[in-house]
Amino acid sequence: MKQRIVYSTMGKENSDPNASHKFSGGTDGSIPTNEPPSLSKPPVPSASNQEVDEMPLDDLFDVLRNSRRRRVLRYLFTKDDRTATVGELSEQVASIEQDVEVTLITSKQRKRVYIGLYQTHLPKLADLGLIEYNRGRGVVTLLSQADQVEPYLFVVQEKASWKWWISAVLVLSYSIVVGIIAINYSVVASIISVMITAGVFLGAMFYWRRSLRL
Template identity: 40%
Template sequence: MSSYVPAVDEPRSKTDKLTRDEIFTMLSNRRRRWVLYFLEQCDDRRVDLRTLVDRISAWEYDTPPDELPWKKRKRVYTALRQSHLPKLAEVGAIEYDRNRGEVELTDEAYELRMYLEYVPSHDIPWSQCYLGLSAIAAAMTALTWYSVYPFAGLSGVVLAAILVAMFGASAVVHTWHTRRNRLGSEGRPP
């Protein structure tokens, strides 16, 4: 049984979903991650290849773009033009006009970017946190229903306010935590 694999130059259909292997392959290279990061940071959606090469070279060699030797820029330019940009364009993450030397991030790049989120190993998954909060909310509701001290005097409105505050605070912490751990935060590339 054989499966159809699109040729390198054949555009990916909008209905074709990326597999996890394809996503991890795209993100396995630091230069491709930097391309996505840089394009996401740009106010102007279209970026010329020279600007992209300057920024990626500066990050790679940890040197300001105006101090980079021509040979180092050429290495990055060649790799981006011949390998990385065509691969990102093939999966639909960018639009790459080779003739004009312009690159643009697409809406489909979001599918790749969501795999770049960093989750520390010592953290509990947020799904377990919300499951725990739900268990606490159910227990508080039951204790209030059966008038168990100290919940005996709580009205339904007060109980609802406590539960909303509990889930609201958790959602705020979750949002803050996710933004703090996002790769590429604080101006650093992933």
């Protein structure tokens, strides 16, 4: 009796030389990938690794010479997230220009500053790479490039404090001299001397406050 011989192809090797790469899994049981190592995507550099270009002096002076641009940058530096809306910036700048609280700003004063920031100053700061200006949303974000300007923004206030001390010393010296002279003069002369002293002191204080708002 003849036996039927069954030939199995299970033991045969695949003719495709790349079959082992296509179907063989890793030793750790992970699913293999068909992508060669040479085609893997390179890592994207993080923002912290990107170098900040040094700002030209002409651009630096162009920023600092305008009071509204200085005030916008100075206010953004005080924010934890370095972000503010155009409306918020307009209120802050208007309050400084009018020397009143933000709640006392009129709509006309706010609108006048808003138009100037929206059309001129914010686009200028964005072109210099100091801020990110989303005109559609009305949001302004301070960029790392602006860190080069920060030391020059607050040095004005430091100098203003020295002006205040000098003014205070001069006023005090003047008051002492006037007081000594007033002892030997009439009451009217004393009152006039006191009024002059008070006027000089108030003028020095007003000048100091205006200097802090540059």
